[in-house]
Amino acid sequence: MTLRPSVLQQVLSLGDLLDVRSFTEVCQSFAELYRVGLKVFDAAGNKLVDVKVGNADFCGYIWQKPDGRAQCIATVGRVKNDAVPEEGKPARFECFSGCRYVVQTVLYEGDALGRVVFGPFVPDDLTQLPASLTAISADFDARLAQGYMQKIRRVPQPTADKIVKHFAEILDVLVFSGHKNLVTARLHIEAVQESYRELQEKNRALEESFGKLKELDRLKSNFLATMSHELRTPLTSVIGYSEMMLEGLGGPLTPEQREYLGIIMEKGESLLQLITSILDITKIEAGRIRLVMSDVDVGQLMKDAVATVMPHARKKGITLVCDPGDLPRVQCDREKMRQCLINLVNNAVKFTPQNGTITVGADPRGDRMALFVQDTGIGISEENQKKIFETFYQVDGSSTREYGGAGLGLAIVKSFVEAHHGEVRVASRPSEGATFTVVLPVRHAAPAPVPGRPAAPSAASLPQ
Amino acid sequence: MVQFNQEHREIALKVVYYGPALSGKTTNLQALFQKIDPKVRGRLMTLDTKDDRTLFFDMMPVFFRTAGGVKVKLKLYTVPGQVMHESTRRIVLQGADGVAFVADGRRSEQAGTLAYWNNMLKNLEANGLDPKVLPMVIQANKKDLPDPRDDDMADLRTTTVKPLVVPAVAIRGEGVVETLHILLTLIYRNLDRAVGLERNWNLSEREFLQQIFSHMDLRGTRLPPPLAIPEAPR
Numbered sequence: 016m017t018l019r020p021s022v023l024q025q026v027l028s029l030g031d032l033l034d035v036r037s038f039t040e041v042c043q044s045f046a047e048l049y050r051v052g053l054k055v056f057d058a059a060g061n062k063l064v065d066v067k068v069g070n071a072d073f074c075g076y077i078w079q080k081p082d083g084r085a086q087c088i089a090t091v092g093r094v095k096n097d098a099v100p101e102e103g104k105p106a107r108f109e110c111f112s113g114c115r116y117v118v119q120t121v122l123y124e125g126d127a128l129g130r131v132v133f134g135p136f137v138p139d140d141l142t143q144l145p146a147s148l149t150a151i152s153a154d155f156d157a158r159l160a161q162g163y164m165q166k167i168r169r170v171p172q173p174t175a176d177k178i179v180k181h182f183a184e185i186l187d188v189l190v191f192s193g194h195k196n197l198v199t200a201r202l203h204i205e206a207v208q209e210s211y212r213e214l215q216e217k218n219r220a221l222e223e224s225f226g227k228l229k230e231l232d233r234l235k236s237n238f239l240a241t242m243s244h245e246l247r248t249p250l251t252s253v254i255g256y257s258e259m260m261l262e263g264l265g266g267p268l269t270p271e272q273r274e275y276l277g278i279i280m281e282k283g284e285s286l287l288q289l290i291t292s293i294l295d296i297t298k299i300e301a302g303r304i305r306l307v308m309s310d311v312d313v314g315q316l317m318k319d320a321v322a323t324v325m326p327h328a329r330k331k332g333i334t335l336v337c338d339p340g341d342l343p344r345v346q347c348d349r350e351k352m353r354q355c356l357i358n359l360v361n362n363a364v365k366f367t368p369q370n371g372t373i374t375v376g377a378d379p380r381g382d383r384m385a386l387f388v389q390d391t392g393i394g395i396s397e398e399n400q401k402k403i404f405e406t407f408y409q410v411d412g413s414s415t416r417e418y419g420g421a422g423l424g425l426a427i428v429k430s431f432v433e434a435h436h437g438e439v440r441v442a443s444r445p446s447e448g449a450t451f452t453v454v455l456p457v458r459h460a461a462p463a464p465v466p467g468r469p470a471a472p473s474a475a476s477l478p479q
Numbered sequence: 480m481v482q483f484n485q486e487h488r489e490i491a492l493k494v495v496y497y498g499p500a501l502s503g504k505t506t507n508l509q510a511l512f513q514k515i516d517p518k519v520r521g522r523l524m525t526l527d528t529k530d531d532r533t534l535f536f537d538m539m540p541v542f543f544r545t546a547g548g549v550k551v552k553l554k555l556y557t558v559p560g561q562v563m564h565e566s567t568r569r570i571v572l573q574g575a576d577g578v579a580f581v582a583d584g585r586r587s588e589q590a591g592t593l594a595y596w597n598n599m600l601k602n603l604e605a606n607g608l609d610p611k612v613l614p615m616v617i618q619a620n621k622k623d624l625p626d627p628r629d630d631d632m633a634d635l636r637t638t639t640v641k642p643l644v645v646p647a648v649a650i651r652g653e654g655v656v657e658t659l660h661i662l663l664t665l666i667y668r669n670l671d672r673a674v675g676l677e678r679n680w681n682l683s684e685r686e687f688l689q690q691i692f693s694h695m696d697l698r699g700t701r702l703p704p705p706l707a708i709p710e711a712p713r
Contacts, residue, residue, distance in 0.1 A: 023556075023570070125550065202536075205566075207566075
C-alpha cells in the first residue's frame, strides 16, 4: 500500500497560497493609499497582480514612440526577471524615463516565492527629464511629457524602501494564513479520503470473513444433519429389537431382563427424540424446511398434543387443562404445529413442580389465532426471556443443573412459527409461572420456507 | 523522503514528532520555536487547536544556507495524537527522514505508549519506510512527574529497532534540543551514506549541525560531541 502524495509534500506557488482576487483588492487599496503602482509576480514570472496608478498618460506617450516602446519592454523585463537579493534592502531599477521601481523578494519559509514591484514613481531628486528619454525620438515633446510626469507621484527613496518593506510584511502574513488555510482544507480532504480507503479495505476483509463463516456454518449444519441421520438409523434398530424381545419374540425373559430392556427402550426413545430435534434444527438452519399446508382443526391438534404429554404430567402430579371450544380451522403445517405444541407443553411440564397446573388454550383474534400454554412453574427472568429461543441456550447452563434438555425445543418452535409468518412470545416473572403464546395467521399468505429469518411480524400490533 | 534539487542547490528534510495524545509533541516544537533564532525559522503553524490540544498537527520550517551555497530546508511536524486522526498521522508521516517518538515517561502511560509505538511502526510500513533504517530517537518526556519509568523504554526497543532514549521535560525545554540534535545527526549520517552529502554537496556533519545549533539558544542544553552518538544498528 502506498499513499498518494500529500499537499505537505508539494511545492506550492505564490498563487496557490493566496486568494488572488481578494489579494488584488488589498493591492489596489494599498496602491491608492500611496498613489504608486504595484505589481506582484510569482517565482515563475507569472503576473498575479498589476495595479497602475498615475503613469498611464506618461507611459502611454512613450509607448507611442517605437524606440520608447522597445526600451519600456526592456525595463519591464529587467524588473521582472533580473536577480534581486533575497534579504536586505529592496533592489532599485532605474527606468530610462527617469522613473524608478523598487523590487522586494517575497520570502516565505526561506523560499523565494516571487517579487513585489513598487512603481513606477519619480525619485524626488529628479529635476529634469533625462537625455535617455528625450532622445528616443526627434519629435519628442518634452513639455507634454513633463506635464504627464506631474501625475506620477514623487517619492523619496527611503520612503519607497519603507513602503515596499511594509507591503512585503503584510504579504507575508497573507501568505502564512493562506498557507494555513490551504493545508487545513487539503489535509482534511486527504484525511477523509484516506479514512474512506481504509474503511473500504476493512469492509472487504469483513465481507470475506463473513462469507467464510457462512460457508462454515453451512458445513456444520450439513455435518449435523448427516450425523443425526446416521445415528438415528441404528438407534431405531436398538429400540425395535428391544421391543421385540419385550414382546417375547426372542423367547421368555426373566423379570430382571424385562426391567433392563425397559430401561434400554426408554433411554433409546429419549435419545431418539433428541436426535430428531437436532435433525430439525439443522434442517432449519440449512434452510431446508418445507411446510406442508392444510386446513387444520387446531382444537383437535391441541388435544392431541396434550394427550401425548399427559402420561408424563400425570407422573409428576401436574394437572393439564385443555378446553379449546369451537375454533376456526387454521391453514398450517399440521405436523410442525403439533410438534410446537408438544415442545411447549413438554417444557411447561419440565419446569412446573408437583401439584402445578398447565392450561392449554386458544384465543381467535380476527385473522389471527393465538394458542397459549400457561404454567405455574418457576418462571423466567426478563433478561433470559430474550435468549431462551436461541439454539442450545439453557437458562441454567451448569453441568449440575436440575432440568435436563438440549436447549433445542424453543428454537424449533420459534423457527416453525416464523416459517408460518407467525410469532411466538413469552410473558413471565420468576416463580410466578410463564405463558408462551403462538400467534398464527388463520390464512397462510405465502410460503415462507426460510426459517430462522423472521418474516415481518405484523402480529406485533395486535392487542394483548 | 528527502528532496534534492540539484538545479537550485536545495535539500529539503522532514522530521516528524510522533507519539500519543498529550505526550508533549507540540510542547517540543514550541520549545524549539522559542529557542531558534527567528532569522532561520518560519512561523510555528498550529492547525485547529482547541483547549490547548493539537487536533490536527503543527509545522515549523527551519532553513539555512551552507558555506558551499546549498540551501537546507528542514520541516518539523507533529502528528495529531488523538486516536481518531489515524489517517492524518499516516499522511503526515509520509516521506519522513527521521522520527522523534515523544513518549510520556510515566509508568501509568506505559501500555498506551507501547500501543502508539506499534501504531507508528505500522504507519511507517504503510508509507514504505523501514523502521530498521529510518533515523529515530525516543524522547522519554515528563521525567519530572511522579511515577517515572526506569526501564529505559525497554518494551519499545527490540534487537532490530533500538533507538536512543533521551530523557526530557519538554515543558521546561529540557532535553528538547538534545533530542533534535541526536536525530539530526542520525539523519545526516543516513543521507551521507545514501547520497554523499560531504562528497557531492560539500556539506560536512559538523557544518550541518553547526548551521542549525549555532542559531539556537543553548542555555541549559548539553549537546554530546558527535562521535558520542553511536551508529544506528544496521
